[in-house]
Amino acid sequence: MFNEATFRRHQVLAVLVLALILVFIARLSWFQITAAEQYREEARDAIEVTRTIEAVRGDIVDSEGNVLATTIFTWDVNIDPVNVGPVTLDINGRKTPFTKEEIAEYIAGILKISTKSVLSKMTGEGRYANLKQRATATQFTRLKNLDIPWIYFDRKQTRYYPQGAVAGNLVGFVGTDGSPLAGLERTMNSCLAGTDGKETYEQGADLIKIPSSIRTITPVRDGSDVVLSINSDLQYAAQQEVAATVRRLQADWASAIVIEAKTGKILAAAEAPTVDPNKPGAVREQNRGSRIFQAAFEPGSILKPVAAATAVDTKEATPTTQVVAPDSLRMPWGQYINDSNAHPPQKLTLAGVLAKSSNTGIIQIGGKVDSATRYEYMQKFGMGQKTGVNFEGESSGVLADYKTWDKMTDKAVMFGQGVSLTPIQTAAIFQTFANKGIRLSPVLVSGCRDKDGNLSSTKVEPEVRVLSESSASQTIDMLEKVVEKGPIGRTARIFGYRVAGKTGTAQIAEGKGYGKLYAVSFVGLAPAEDPKYVVAVTAYKSRTISNSLGATPGFVAVMKQVLKTYGIPPSTTKSKNIPTEWK
Amino acid sequence: MTAIRAIQPVKPIAPRRHLRPVPATKTQRTVVSARTASREQARAVLKSVSGRIIVGGIAIVVLNMILSSLANASIYEISQLKKETATLGTQTQIINQQVASLRSPQNLATSAKELGMVVNSNPVFLSVKQAKVFGAATPASASNSGVSSNLIANAAMFTTSKPENYKASQVSVIDVPELSSVKADKSVQVQVVLPSEGIPASPTH
Numbered sequence: 001m002f003n004e005a006t007f008r009r010h011q012v013l014a015v016l017v018l019a020l021i022l023v024f025i026a027r028l029s030w031f032q033i034t035a036a037e038q039y040r041e042e043a044r045d046a047i048e049v050t051r052t053i054e055a056v057r058g059d060i061v062d063s064e065g066n067v068l069a070t071t072i073f074t075w076d077v078n079i080d081p082v083n084v085g086p087v088t089l090d091i092n093g094r095k096t097p098f099t100k101e102e103i104a105e106y107i108a109g110i111l112k113i114s115t116k117s118v119l120s121k122m123t124g125e126g127r128y129a130n131l132k133q134r135a136t137a138t139q140f141t142r143l144k145n146l147d148i149p150w151i152y153f154d155r156k157q158t159r160y161y162p163q164g165a166v167a168g169n170l171v172g173f174v175g176t177d178g179s180p181l182a183g184l185e186r187t188m189n190s191c192l193a194g195t196d197g198k199e200t201y202e203q204g205a206d207l208i209k210i211p212s213s214i215r216t217i218t219p220v221r222d223g224s225d226v227v228l229s230i231n232s233d234l235q236y237a238a239q240q241e242v243a244a245t246v247r248r249l250q251a252d253w254a255s256a257i258v259i260e261a262k263t264g265k266i267l268a269a270a271e272a273p274t275v276d277p278n279k280p281g282a283v284r285e286q287n288r289g290s291r292i293f294q295a296a297f298e299p300g301s302i303l304k305p306v307a308a309a310t311a312v313d314t315k316e317a318t319p320t321t322q323v324v325a326p327d328s329l330r331m332p333w334g335q336y337i338n339d340s341n342a343h344p345p346q347k348l349t350l351a352g353v354l355a356k357s358s359n360t361g362i363i364q365i366g367g368k369v370d371s372a373t374r375y376e377y378m379q380k381f382g383m384g385q386k387t388g389v390n391f392e393g394e395s396s397g398v399l400a401d402y403k404t405w406d407k408m409t410d411k412a413v414m415f416g417q418g419v420s421l422t423p424i425q426t427a428a429i430f431q432t433f434a435n436k437g438i439r440l441s442p443v444l445v446s447g448c449r450d451k452d453g454n455l456s457s458t459k460v461e462p463e464v465r466v467l468s469e470s471s472a473s474q475t476i477d478m479l480e481k482v483v484e485k486g487p488i489g490r491t492a493r494i495f496g497y498r499v500a501g502k503t504g505t506a507q508i509a510e511g512k513g514y515g516k517l518y519a520v521s522f523v524g525l526a527p528a529e530d531p532k533y534v535v536a537v538t539a540y541k542s543r544t545i546s547n548s549l550g551a552t553p554g555f556v557a558v559m560k561q562v563l564k565t566y567g568i569p570p571s572t573t574k575s576k577n578i579p580t581e582w583k
Numbered sequence: 584m585t586a587i588r589a590i591q592p593v594k595p596i597a598p599r600r601h602l603r604p605v606p607a608t609k610t611q612r613t614v615v616s617a618r619t620a621s622r623e624q625a626r627a628v629l630k631s632v633s634g635r636i637i638v639g640g641i642a643i644v645v646l647n648m649i650l651s652s653l654a655n656a657s658i659y660e661i662s663q664l665k666k667e668t669a670t671l672g673t674q675t676q677i678i679n680q681q682v683a684s685l686r687s688p689q690n691l692a693t694s695a696k697e698l699g700m701v702v703n704s705n706p707v708f709l710s711v712k713q714a715k716v717f718g719a720a721t722p723a724s725a726s727n728s729g730v731s732s733n734l735i736a737n738a739a740m741f742t743t744s745k746p747e748n749y750k751a752s753q754v755s756v757i758d759v760p761e762l763s764s765v766k767a768d769k770s771v772q773v774q775v776v777l778p779s780e781g782i783p784a785s786p787t788h
Contacts, residue, residue, distance in 0.1 A: 006626070007622060007625070007626050010626060010629040010630065010633065011629070013629075013633060014629050014632065014633060017633065017636060067683070072676055072680070073673070073676065136741075137673045137674075137676045137677045137680070138677055140673065141670075141673055141674070141677070160680070160739060161739055162680070162683035162684070162687060162739055163687050163688065163689075163737065163739075164687065164689060164735060164736050164737025164738060164739055164740060165735045165736045165737060166687075166688060166689075166735060166737075204658075208658055208659065208662050209658075209661075209662065210658060211657075211658060211661055232688070233688065236688040236692075236735060239734075239735050240692075240730040240733075240734055240735065241730060243730070243734035243735065244730040244734060247734075272734075276736040276737060276738050278737070278738035278739045279736075279738040282736070282738070495705060495718075495719075496705075496717065496718050496719070557704070557730075560704055564706050567708065569708050569710060569717045570708065570717040570718050572717075
């Protein structure tokens with residue numbers, strides 16, 4: 001039964017196994033604990049890879065969520081010249097051999113480059129030659145499917161603007177290296193740009209990533225989205241109009257702004273010519289920015305309502321205040337102030353002065369207010385200061401201190417000379433009238449929205465009470481007469497709606513005097529009984545029409561589109577019966 | 584006799600043992616059986632431990648091989664799936680860009696013009712709330728429809744609509760049921776929400 005020898009053998013075996021286990025444990029401990037770090041380092045060097053995970057730049061979207069700028073991938077197509085040779089491709093299930101020349105022609109066709117260029121890069125002893133930068137996804141897919149061993153690809157992020165030049169003046173663009181160069185791409189870069197991440201992982205000899213080995217060193221954080229206040233459909237319609245205006249007037253440029261009166265939101269800021277951010281090099285450098293915010297010029301008669309409103313608000317005048325307005329008025333110091341056309345003396349009310357856009361009339365009534373007060377009002381209207389829209393390169397315009405005004409400038413500022421404004425500043429003045437005398441900081445960027453949908457609203461400047469509600473209302477009443485009775489203003493009528501507005505035909509400073517070309521404009525609001533929208537249209541250096549008749553068709557078209565877009569019903573009331581003349 | 588016997592060499596004779604089996608006492612039996620049993624138990628334990636170690640070792644090796652092959656298969660599967668995801672992502676991008684091109688205002692304006700559509704610049708508004716019609720209906724005309732041709736550049740527009748495919752003569756007519764055969768679906772409650780002011784505008788672009 002009991003076998004001593006067997007027992008002893010088992011004992012020996014057990015001891016040996018235990019000893020072996022102990023040896024293994026010892027050795028394992030050596031590997032895992034004592035020399036672990038050293039071996040880990042050696043292993044890491046051999047198989048561990050560190051990779052930067054590129055953060056995806058955020059989108060720029062309009063108020064309706066339509067994408068104006070986004071990020072896509074493109075591919076740099078490279079070849080390994082030293083390994084270039086004939087290839088056999090699977091064409092419709094058949095193995096077909098291609099010579100080097102044939103495959104070069106095929107690749108050239110896909111990439112839309114010359115065969116000669118491909119062939120020249122295929123020759124040589126180097127290991128790298130770039131065939132094309134930023135090949136499209138379609139081109140990449142077609143080439144990749146060929147499975148040519150000596151072609152390889154580098155994927156890159158590329159900015160893509162699906163609506164092209166729609167809002168291109170606002171969105172801006174990035175350089176070929178992805179760096180923001182202009183517009184909101186640059187000013188909102190802190191919102192749009194994310195933070196690159198970093199991870200390490202181990203890979204096998206066949207370059208396969210081992211999932212369990214992934215270690216995140218820095219988590220990637222994609223960029224947030226910039227939400228604009230503009231409506232891209234409206235923006236397109238407005239851009240169409242200003243592009244047509246530039247053609248019709250052979251003007252240097254034209255712009256159209258749409259502002260929501262009660263919020264200050266910019267719904268459209270269109271200009272022509274403008275940049276297609278997909279191809280910024282296609283237009284001249286001066287057309288790649290936004291003149292709406294960056295170009296300041298003397299606005300002309302558009303500023304007469306400011307002088308009129310100031311007079312009304314300071315109780316120096318009412319809409320029916322009477323004046324005799326000749327076509328030329330001699331100033332006490334000998335200089336003359338003229339109207340744009342010759343006419344016999346007109347007996348006008350203040351409303352009539354605006355309707356007829358009389359220079360001589362406005363300086364008589366507006367001049368009842370002292371210079372310091374007028375200057376104070378002009379400041380409150382936002383002249384000489386940035387609007388707070390925070391657009392890169394925004395001009396603050398020019399409003400010299402009233403103490404530096406000479407006698408002529410003191411009068412000229414009342415009809416829009418001796419002071420420079422950007423189109424957005426001009427539009428903001430009319431927004432003030434439309435918003436019961438309160439000027440709001442224009443809003444172009446609603447905010448920055450993170451990937452969880454949380455919107456950080458843009459900080460806006462505090463509102464400014466410029467006029468009393470009554471003065472603003474009276475000013476609008478007068479501006480309605482411009483559209484009802486003004487010789488040019490009446491071309492801004494919109495059937496069914498009460499419209500208030502003002503024409504502007506401004507001389508453009510050249511050297512020490514003024515040139516022969518004009519900046520023509522019309523700024524208006526509707527519906528006048530409860531103003532909701534302000535539209536400002538300007539054409540700079542019109543060569544076919546030298547007065548606001550060049551701007552009113554654009555105003556009417558854009559305002560109609562606005563009223564239609566937002567479903568504003570036609571007016572059901574009539575304007576106030578304010579006389580424009582007296583006997 | 585005694586002396587003679589005393590001097591005679593005596594061949595030493597080993598005392599003869601008369602061993603005979605005797606019944607073991609109880610204590611002896613217990614000691615022997617306990618010792619034997621413990622050795623057997625130890626042997627059994629050893630056998631068991633050795634067996635388990637060997638079986639365990641083999642199991643570990645086999646398990647390791649299975650897990651390793653499974654893990655390897657998973658790694659390759661993951662890698663393959665990632666490649667497929669990338670390919671699908673590229674295809675999605677191509678399709679998204681095509682959609683973006685087709686829905687761009689430039690393409691829509693051009694297509695609309697080719698189809699002979701014009702903008703009605705004098706729309707009529709209906710107020711359900713007030714039961715009123717605002718505006719005077721006038722037919723849209725090409726001469727009064729503003730800018731019709733697209734003037735806005737878009738270098739990203741690489742796919743365009745083919746309006747000729749949608750002309751009336753080429754669109755197949757869909758059978759429309761007779762009015763009498765159409766019954767109102769009461770389960771669907773359409774609720775028109777009017778804004779506090781204004782009139783709802785068409786959501787179409």
